Amino acid sequence: MPGHTYAPTRWRLVTMPPSDGATNMALDEAILEAVCAKKVAPTLRLFSWQPPCLSLGFSQSAGDVDRQACAVRGWEIVRRPTGGRAILHVDELTYSVSAPADEPRVAGGIVESYGRLAAGLLAGLRVLGLAPAEARPLYAHNGARHEASPVCFEGPARYEIIVRGRKLVGSAQSRRLGGILQHGTLPLTGDITRILEVLRDPDPVDRQDARNRLLDRATTLETALGRHVTFDQAAEALVAGFSQALDLEFVECGLADAEYAAAARVREAKYACDTWTYRI
Numbered sequence: 001m002p003g004h005t006y007a008p009t010r011w012r013l014v015t016m017p018p019s020d021g022a023t024n025m026a027l028d029e030a031i032l033e034a035v036c037a038k039k040v041a042p043t044l045r046l047f048s049w050q051p052p053c054l055s056l057g058f059s060q061s062a063g064d065v066d067r068q069a070c071a072v073r074g075w076e077i078v079r080r081p082t083g084g085r086a087i088l089h090v091d092e093l094t095y096s097v098s099a100p101a102d103e104p105r106v107a108g109g110i111v112e113s114y115g116r117l118a119a120g121l122l123a124g125l126r127v128l129g130l131a132p133a134e135a136r137p138l139y140a141h142n143g144a145r146h147e148a149s150p151v152c153f154e155g156p157a158r159y160e161i162i163v164r165g166r167k168l169v170g171s172a173q174s175r176r177l178g179g180i181l182q183h184g185t186l187p188l189t190g191d192i193t194r195i196l197e198v199l200r201d202p203d204p205v206d207r208q209d210a211r212n213r214l215l216d217r218a219t220t221l222e223t224a225l226g227r228h229v230t231f232d233q234a235a236e237a238l239v240a241g242f243s244q245a246l247d248l249e250f251v252e253c254g255l256a257d258a259e260y261a262a263a264a265r266v267r268e269a270k271y272a273c274d275t276w277t278y279r280i
Contacts, residue, residue, distance in 0.1 A: 004116065006104050006247040012043040013250035015235060021053035021078030021089070026267035028181055029081060030259045032098040036179040040256065042099035044242060046235045052090035054198060055080045057172065062278040069198040079277045082183045084172035086199065091190035091220075093234045097182045105246050106180045110173055114160075116246070117182060121161055121169055124241025128234070130163055130224060166219035186238075188229060189222040 019027070024047060034040045053076040054065060062079075064086060070077055075088070097117060099106045106113040161169035171184035193211045221229050242248055255263075270276045 004119070008247045008249065010041060010249045010251055011099075011242075012041040013239060013252040014043055014045040014255060015252065016045065016047045018048045018050035020051065021049060021055060021076045022267050022271035023263070024049060024053075024094070025055075025078055025080060025271045026263040027255070027259075028096045028098065028183070029266050029270075030262035031096070031255070032174075032179050032181045033177060033262060034256065034259050035098045036100055036177040038100075039258070041251070042103055042105075043097070044239070044250065045096045045098070046238065047094050047096075048092060048231060049089040049094070051076055052088065053078055054086055054088050054195065056086055056277070057084040058082060058174065059280065060085055061280050064199060066198050066200050073198070075198065077277055078271055079279070080172065080174075080183060081176075082172035082174045082181060084170065086195060087170065087185055088195040088198075089185065090194070091188050093186045093188060093231055093238070095184045095186070095238060098179065100179045101175070103180075105248075106182070110175075113173070113180060113182070114171065117171070117184075118161065119245040120242035121171075121184065121238065122241065123245040124238035125161065125163075125168070127237040127240050128221070128225060128229060163219060163224045166217055166224075168219055168221065168224060186234060187218075187220040188231065188234060189220050192218050192220055 014031075016027075027047075028045065031040070031043050031045060035042055051074055054070055056062060056065065056077070056079045058080060060079075062077075065077060067077065075090075097106070101107070105116050107116075160167060160171055169184055169186050171182055173183075174181045193214050196207055196210055196214065221234065239250055243250060
């Protein structure tokens with residue numbers, strides 16, 4: 001939150017090459033377990049997705065998605081352990097924060113911890129030259145939030161990041177094992193309306209309306225800045241922002257062998273299984 005100060009501390013920074021959706025979700029769960037067991041420091045992980053993947057929120061109906069349309073495009077489908085609505089992960093930087101619940105930077109309720117971590121995101125976007133980039137307490141569009149929309153980026157919730165009225169960073173949380181996992185997505189470039197191609201909406205007029213609405217409410221980093229930013233450039237800026245705003249020193253390293261082993265187990269038992277992905 002603006003103006004909050006913390007005792008300086010060290011977190012682990014993990015920057016990883018692209019992975020498939022089930023692997024990405026399993027890695028974050030394994031990291032959270034290691035963090036909560038005090039085996040590793042709180043961790044900021046920066047990553048991307050290959051092949052493109054549509055992720056469903058923890059409680060979202062799989063009926064929102066046209067599975068055949070995803071298959072035709074070569075897009076995977078995975079269910080996140082965090083909440084929120086559907087996100088198409090392509091041309092983006094994804095961050096995850098795994099920390100014990102008593103870490104001051106994530107302490108408090110969900111909204112409060114969102115606000116604390118948003119300060120790091122805001123600082124990182126300012127490093128890239130965005131002005132302003134605001135985390136607003138509430139967002140409304142013509143008096144409505146359109147909660148029924150299956151698309152995460154159709155409107156920001158509390159303390160998500162907007163630029164000139166358009167959502168730029170979407171985030172969601174999970175709380176378990178005595179810790180907090182927060183995912184967030186920063187679209188770098190591309191057509192942000194591609195997700196509508198795989199959502200169930202048989203009426204082409206409605207789909208065009210949805211496309212126009214999404215373009216009005218969401219943006220990419222390239223559009224917001226007017227120039228292209230690479231994954232590495234965006235990652236460097238976010239690390240700088242988290243460091244500045246949250247009084248953090250990052251130690252960059254890879255995952256422990258035990259974390260990779262745990263991720264492999266949970267991937268096969270959970271995130272790669274239809275019984276998890278399509279359970280709702």
